[in-house]
Amino acid sequence: xxxxxxxxxxxxxxxxxxxxxxxxxxxxxxxxxxxxxxxxxxxxxxxxxxxxxxxxxxxxxxxxxxxxxxxxxxxxxxxxxxxxxxxxxxxxxxxxxxxxxxxxxxxxxxx
Amino acid sequence: xxxxxxxxxxxxxxxxxxxxxxxxxxxxxxxxxxxxxxxxxxxxxxxxxxxxxxxxxxxxxxxxxxxxxxxxxxxxxxxxxxxxxxxxxxxxxxxxxxxxxxxxxxxxx
Numbered sequence: 001x002x003x004x005x006x007x008x009x010x011x012x013x014x015x016x017x018x019x020x021x022x023x024x025x026x027x028x029x030x031x032x033x034x035x036x037x038x039x040x041x042x043x044x045x046x047x048x049x050x051x052x053x054x055x056x057x058x059x060x061x062x063x064x065x066x067x068x069x070x071x072x073x074x075x076x077x078x079x080x081x082x083x084x085x086x087x088x089x090x091x092x093x094x095x096x097x098x099x100x101x102x103x104x105x106x107x108x109x110x111x
Numbered sequence: 112x113x114x115x116x117x118x119x120x121x122x123x124x125x126x127x128x129x130x131x132x133x134x135x136x137x138x139x140x141x142x143x144x145x146x147x148x149x150x151x152x153x154x155x156x157x158x159x160x161x162x163x164x165x166x167x168x169x170x171x172x173x174x175x176x177x178x179x180x181x182x183x184x185x186x187x188x189x190x191x192x193x194x195x196x197x198x199x200x201x202x203x204x205x206x207x208x209x210x211x212x213x214x215x216x217x218x219x220x
Contacts, residue, residue, distance in 0.1 A: 004154075035210075042198065042210035043155070058207065090154050098143060100208060102154030 002026055004093050004103035012109045013081040021076040021106050023091030029101075031094040032074040033058070034066065036087040037105075043090060049074055081110045115199045120215040123193075129186040131214050133199030136180045142203045144175060146184045148195040149213070155198065158184065189218045 007022045025032065033048035035058075045058030049068040063085060065077040078085060091103040116134040123129040135144065143162050147155040159166055159173045161182075166173045172185040186193055198213040 033208075040212075042212045043208075044210070045207060048207065059209075088152060092154075098145070098160070098202065099157045100147070100155070101157070104154055105152065107152075 004091055004101050006089075006091050006103035006106050008106060009104070010107045010109075012111065013078075014111055015082060017081050019078050019081065021078075021089055021091075021108075023074045023076065023103060024072050025074075025091075025093035025101070026072065027093055027095070027101065028071060029093040029095055030071065032068070033092050033094070033100075034064070034074070034076045035090045035092065036060065036085075037090060038087050046076065046089075078108075081108075083110045086110045114209070115201060115211055117197070117199055117211060117214045119212065120217070122217050122219055123186075123189045125191060125218050125220050126188055129189040129193065129216060129218070131184040131186075131197050131199075131216065132181065133183070134181045135199070135201045138179050138201050139203065142201045144173065144179075144182050145200045145202060145208075146171070146173065147198045147200065148193075149198070150192075150195040155210075158197075189216075191218050191220060194218045 004025045030051045034046040035043035037043045044060050046064050047066040049055045055066050086109050089106045092100045094100045143160050145160040146158040149155045159171050161173045175182045196213040196215050200208050
């Protein structure tokens with residue numbers, strides 16, 4: 001039982017490049033979400049999904065796309081990276097009881 | 112979701128109890144109080160949650176006031192490894208968590 005896994009751990013992008021952050025969970029949770037955390041700040045919700053085929057926007061969705069084709073995977077796509085998207089990205093999976101389990105994070109630097 | 116207010120930082124001596132307060136004066140009747148902590152830049156870790164009654168698990172105790180407008184997380188015997196940022200979140204189970212900036216707890220040797 002690996003819990004929530006994220007890849008890559010670190011990434012450097014140039015402005016305008018696109019990339020996909022991967023997230024997978026093996027707990028069969030329906031609800032998954034993506035957060036970003038800027039230095040000294042709390043986590044902010046980007047997008048979330050309540051099940052395969054269903055996604056919705058959080059607080060800060062601009063510049064990001066998500067899809068949920070399976071229960072296990074919830075990738076986050078940066079369409080055209082900007083320096084303002086430099087951040088640490090966390091994926092989380094939520095149990096039916098409401099407890100969130102977080103991945104180790106992806107540290108992204110956009111130059 | 113209800114907003115929460117936490118002190119930005121606290122110190123605690125190693126071996127002593129750490130009492131972390133949280134105000135959530137606009138909490139609704141169906142909203143739970145959750146506590147998470149984040150050590151360094153790792154992903155947040157669930158600690159405990161409750162609705163009305165006080166709760167205890169192997170990590171901590173949660174004391175919720177009778178009017179539910181505030182709560183306290185208690186780490187009974189703080190260790191250096193408990194140094195972290197602690198987040199108090201209220202949520203009705205919609206899973207759209209709103210994180211504040213939390214309390215940075217420093218456990219002193």
